[in-house]
Amino acid sequence: MQIELELVSHCIQAASKQAYERMLNRYLKGNMPDDEALILEKQIEGMIFFLKYADFSYLRSVHADLDGSRRHRIVLDIPEQFKKIRLIWEDQEVFPRWKQDVNA
16 A cells, blocks of 8 residues: 655654544544455554554655655555665655664
8 A cells, every 4th residue: 555745844753643633533533434444454554563663763864855854755665564665856765774673
């Protein structure tokens, strides 16, 4: 599954939190078919994993495009195995570095 993030005056972490909050609000409103709710649940689970375990300081320091200083549209590609999440934009493909407690 893929989630599109818009980085405009916000870093990757802030944009991810905003996307998570939008998805959670939409889910809690509950005005959707069951199949759509299941997809949204998976997206929310993936975002929780990403927000909890991604090393955002590292991402921002190594990839200047993710610090929010320039406008970018980032695709967060979330496979079944969340540890294989990747960020895609323009000609870039990045696999996040995870915090040490990712196996917890």
